[in-house]
Amino acid sequence: QSALTQPPSASGSPGQSVTISCTGTSSDIGGYNYVSWYQQHPGKAPKLMIYQVTKRPSGVPDRFSGSKSGNTASLTVSGLQAEDEADYYCNSHAGSNNFEFGGGTKLTVL
Amino acid sequence: QVTLKESGPMLVQSTQTLTLTCSFSGFSLNTNGVGVGWIRQPPGKALEWLALIYWDDDKRYNPSLKTRLTISKDTSKNQVVLTMANMDPVDSATYYCAHRQLRQAAFDFWGQGTLVTVSS
Numbered sequence: 001q002s003a004l005t006q007p008p009s010a011s012g013s014p015g016q017s018v019t020i021s022c023t024g025t026s027s028d029i030g031g032y033n034y035v036s037w038y039q040q041h042p043g044k045a046p047k048l049m050i051y052q053v054t055k056r057p058s059g060v061p062d063r064f065s066g067s068k069s070g071n072t073a074s075l076t077v078s079g080l081q082a083e084d085e086a087d088y089y090c091n092s093h094a095g096s097n098n099f100e101f102g103g104g105t106k107l108t109v110l
Numbered sequence: 111q112v113t114l115k116e117s118g119p120m121l122v123q124s125t126q127t128l129t130l131t132c133s134f135s136g137f138s139l140n141t142n143g144v145g146v147g148w149i150r151q152p153p154g155k156a157l158e159w160l161a162l163i164y165w166d167d168d169k170r171y172n173p174s175l176k177t178r179l180t181i182s183k184d185t186s187k188n189q190v191v192l193t194m195a196n197m198d199p200v201d202s203a204t205y206y207c208a209h210r211q212l213r214q215a216a217f218d219f220w221g222q223g224t225l226v227t228v229s230s
Contacts, residue, residue: 038157046149046206051214051215052216057218089157091159097171098159099147099159099162101149104156
């Protein structure tokens with residue numbers, strides 16, 4: 001059982017926006033601005049999409065954005081495209097000796 | 111460019127110790143702020159962080175697995191080694207190594223992963 005809670009699934013039609021939540025506690029998400037998000041296509045390694053809550057690595061489309069409120073972080077994908085269909089995982093610093101992942105959300109583009 | 115690649119046995123027996131090697135290029139573990147971590151993923155399940163080692167030899171372990179894990183680095187070979195003791199079938203997973211920068215606080219480059227199956 002993962003320490004961070006994500007919805008198992010999310011979906012949207014091409015062009016729409018979808019938001020995936022990641023809920024933790026004051027000991028992880030709420031206590032640090034070190035939330036990151038990863039995209040994983042079937043059979044592939046995860047890819048960093050968002051770090052430090054809101055920052056995008058070079059090469060990640062600006063359709064992907066991150067935010068945080070209290071103990072919940074969110075990933076929003078705007079202008080959904082077929083290639084966005086994948087599993088998404090959140091990760092948070094949780095003290096000096098832990099970097100927790102969420103249970104993952106399967107995003108389906110209808 | 112930064113690349114990482116995991117290597118190790120595909121099959122281990124229960125109670126044995128697993129040894130995995132992460133060979134990397136494009137960065138140095140002598141550089142201030144750089145780290146390499148290990149993350150695993152059982153088939154069809156979520157990612158789980160295991161361990162992390164920094165340039166200054168600072169080591170961090172998942173508290174729930176700490177007693178079974180050892181991480182080390184060989185900067186001359188550009189390698190990081192993870193050992194996991196007392197393997198069990200529930201430890202069957204794809205094991206990934208990944209680059210991390212202290213200032214970014216994220217795993218920004220990942221290896222392709224290596225599938226390890228534990229037989230009873």
